Amino acid sequence: MIQRTQEQIMANWGASDQPLVSVCCTAFNHENFITEALDGFLMQATDFSFEIIVRDDCSTDRTAEIIRSYVQQYPLIIKPIYEIENQYSQGVAPMSPVFEQSKGEYLALCEGDDYWTGEHKLQYQMDFLSANLDYSVCYTAANIINDEGKQIGIINEFGDSDEKTMISGLGSAITGSMMFRRFDLSEWMGLANVKVFNGDAVLWHFLGFHGKCKCLDNIGNTAYRVHSGGIWGGVSSHDKFVRLLGTYSVIRTSILNKLPNDLEVLAMNDVKFSITFEWYFFISVRSMSIREYVFCLKKLVESKELNRTNIYIYHVIKILKRAFKKLFR
Numbered sequence: 001m002i003q004r005t006q007e008q009i010m011a012n013w014g015a016s017d018q019p020l021v022s023v024c025c026t027a028f029n030h031e032n033f034i035t036e037a038l039d040g041f042l043m044q045a046t047d048f049s050f051e052i053i054v055r056d057d058c059s060t061d062r063t064a065e066i067i068r069s070y071v072q073q074y075p076l077i078i079k080p081i082y083e084i085e086n087q088y089s090q091g092v093a094p095m096s097p098v099f100e101q102s103k104g105e106y107l108a109l110c111e112g113d114d115y116w117t118g119e120h121k122l123q124y125q126m127d128f129l130s131a132n133l134d135y136s137v138c139y140t141a142a143n144i145i146n147d148e149g150k151q152i153g154i155i156n157e158f159g160d161s162d163e164k165t166m167i168s169g170l171g172s173a174i175t176g177s178m179m180f181r182r183f184d185l186s187e188w189m190g191l192a193n194v195k196v197f198n199g200d201a202v203l204w205h206f207l208g209f210h211g212k213c214k215c216l217d218n219i220g221n222t223a224y225r226v227h228s229g230g231i232w233g234g235v236s237s238h239d240k241f242v243r244l245l246g247t248y249s250v251i252r253t254s255i256l257n258k259l260p261n262d263l264e265v266l267a268m269n270d271v272k273f274s275i276t277f278e279w280y281f282f283i284s285v286r287s288m289s290i291r292e293y294v295f296c297l298k299k300l301v302e303s304k305e306l307n308r309t310n311i312y313i314y315h316v317i318k319i320l321k322r323a324f325k326k327l328f329r
Contacts, residue, residue, distance in 0.1 A: 002039040006074045012047045019051040022104030026055045026094035027112025031062040040116035046123045053098050055081035096189045114176035118220025125179035136211030137180035139173035142224040159215050166208025168268035169251045175200045177222035198247040205251045248273050
């Protein structure tokens with residue numbers, strides 16, 4: 001546990017009882033990771049007040065116990081949510097209850113298995129957003145950490161993004177590195193709870209309607225942990241493809257509803273869909289059965305995105321060629 005006391009953390013906050021920033025964290029079976037996440041929040045040096053909302057989704061390990069020990073030390077800062085029944089298995093997006101409880105004008109996200117490395121992350125991000133009203137979100141690069149705690153790569157994603165790029169679904173940021181302005185999250189939460197597995201991609205899409213994105217390089221990188229117990233890390237390439245197909249179909253529908261005549265955004269969304277299709281589908285080609293090929297093709301047809309005819313024809317031909325090669329080896 002970090003050695004700073006609650007009084008030391010709050011010393012420069014001023015008299016306001018209302019948090020300016022809400023740190024939003026979700027955890028499930030993260031007993032090996034949650035300490036680093038909470039320490040990363042509590043080491044933040046700021047001249048404004050912040051709250052830490054950490055939600056345990058009925059973990060079966062010691063995650064909730066560890067969170068309780070931190071709440072005892074920092075009761076005015078950490079606001080816990082303890083689920084008595086796992087909500088993710090019932091279709092509730094992990095961040096939705098956290099967003100509903102948050103009070104800050106700005107939201108900073110971090111999953112319970114990731115962590116922050118720079119003590120001025122919140123201060124620098126809030127300073128940037130408060131001084132640049134045309135930006136809705138800023139983020140940092142991320143170090144990729146494996147199961148053994150070793151850095152195996154770095155993600156800087158796509159740098160700065162304008163509104164149309166974000167709305168289209170192009171570009172993205174590691175969720176744990178983001179801070180964004182509060183906006184009406186009800187539409188996002190409705191989609192994330194029911195229709196979308198990749199809620200971060202849809203959140204990125206909605207943020208584009210509120211401003212641009214900035215990648216800040218003066219902050220310590222976020223640590224992004226890749227492990228088999230993660231929600232995304234434990235998903236097969238085949239299932240990732242199917243779920244991403246649904247996600248970008250939802251984004252496409254949102255674009256058609258809000259910007260039906262913006263051909264540039266629709267074309268950019270086509271590009272993102274094509275990149276996603278190519279990457280997640282073909283990296284698993286060696287392990288896919290012909291039945292899985294047919295299943296994915298069926299999903300494409302069911303998505304009713306047939307206005308992307310050229311993209312589908314191109315990829316379907318490639319799929320069929322590979323399928324026939326597997327049949328006649």
